[in-house]
Amino acid sequence: MNEVVVLTPERILEVTEDVLRRYGLAKATVVDVARALDVSHGSVYRHFPSKASLREAVAKRWLDRLSAPLLKIAEASGPAPARLEKWLRTMFSIKHKRLGDDPEMFATYLALAREACKSVNCHKDCLVDQIALILSDGVKQGAFEVADVKVTARAIFDATSRFHHPAHAEEWNEPSAPARIDALLALLLKGLETPRKR
Amino acid sequence: MNEVVVLTPERILEVTEDVLRRYGLAKATVVDVARALDVSHGSVYRHFPSKASLREAVAKRWLDRLSAPLLKIAEASGPAPARLEKWLRTMFSIKHKRLGDDPEMFATYLALAREACKSVNCHKDCLVDQIALILSDGVKQGAFEVADVKVTARAIFDATSRFHHPAHAEEWNEPSAPARIDALLALLLKGLETPRKR
Incomplete structure (x- = not known):
């Protein structure tokens, strides 16, 4: 059963927080965030144009x-x-x-x-x-x-x-x-x- | 011309400050201090029984x-x-x-x-x-x-x-x-x- 989850900025931020908790600021990458969301990193960049803005x-x-x-x-x-x-x-x-x-x-x-x-x-x-x-x-x-x-x-x-x-x-x-x-x-x-x- | 310099605690501390400036707290050792003073590390330990006390x-x-x-x-x-x-x-x-x-x-x-x-x-x-x-x-x-x-x-x-x-x-x-x-x-x-x- 596949559920379509809309990728909102709020959802990205929520997951980014989890990723930061797990890997720390120095190691966490946008790719980690995309992987945790099960989307491409391009989808993340569409909402946040850079790692810095995220x-x-x-x-x-x-x-x-x-x-x-x-x-x-x-x-x-x-x-x-x-x-x-x-x-x-x-x-x-x-x-x-x-x-x-x-x-x-x-x-x-x-x-x-x-x-x-x-x-x-x-x-x-x-x-x-x-x-x-x-x-x-x-x-x-x-x-x-x-x-x-x-x-x-x-x-x-x-x-x-x-x-x-x-x-x-x-x-x-x-x-x-x-x-x-x-x-x-x-x-x-x-x-x-x-x-x-x- | 060799001059005999008496090894006083003050002299050791002076040189230790220089060594700390050069190597930083993490890397500086008692051996570095002894080398800079041109004495054995035993001579330093006679005045300061441990690295911590120094x-x-x-x-x-x-x-x-x-x-x-x-x-x-x-x-x-x-x-x-x-x-x-x-x-x-x-x-x-x-x-x-x-x-x-x-x-x-x-x-x-x-x-x-x-x-x-x-x-x-x-x-x-x-x-x-x-x-x-x-x-x-x-x-x-x-x-x-x-x-x-x-x-x-x-x-x-x-x-x-x-x-x-x-x-x-x-x-x-x-x-x-x-x-x-x-x-x-x-x-x-x-x-x-x-x-x-x-």
């Missing part, structure tokens, strides 16, 4: 899944300080969980980050924009005092790198990590606060 | 040279906020300069950091202690409000990782780096400040 697309898909729950927090209502803390803690825990659940794709992501791949850069910018959105709300609410929302959002992203940048992944399970995260977040939130009126 | 010692020597100018700033007098900012900027510039001037030893240091070598851990602790010293002064001066000086010192060390941890070295020469450092330091200093009385 890589970009698969990274984007993986990263979009990662940032979707964060966008919900950024766009929610409620007091900005609590929202910022929740957003940062959720980002840390999503990344930590990915590292545990999907180490092969995590390594692939790290390699793509090192190549300064476009999807990874967009992903970072998009996360900084989400922080900026929360900061703007905080300023409107009178809770935050921030001169330049975009610049400060980037500073918060930079300041928390130790707990979200894959280069530091080995430290995330250290026993001292939770207390260090608490101290860091307290310091950053205090730095954003509008000075208390007396 | 490695530790050479890392310690390199790192001590790096942290000496920082200690001077930490132990100086004057207003703590300016001193903390100067200390952090000096740490960044020392590390950036080392990366430019001595990339081979920098790579060795990164490899040792990944192995969680004792000297590198001590070095980190020692830097955090220096930050803590400045924070204590700031609390005494009434400039900083800090609940736990040691914990907050570690938070500042973590928060600035992007600009001193060798894993991020590739970003240090990006055009955006100076402005990002300014924004980060402003945020951290504001987070330490005693709330303004009105």
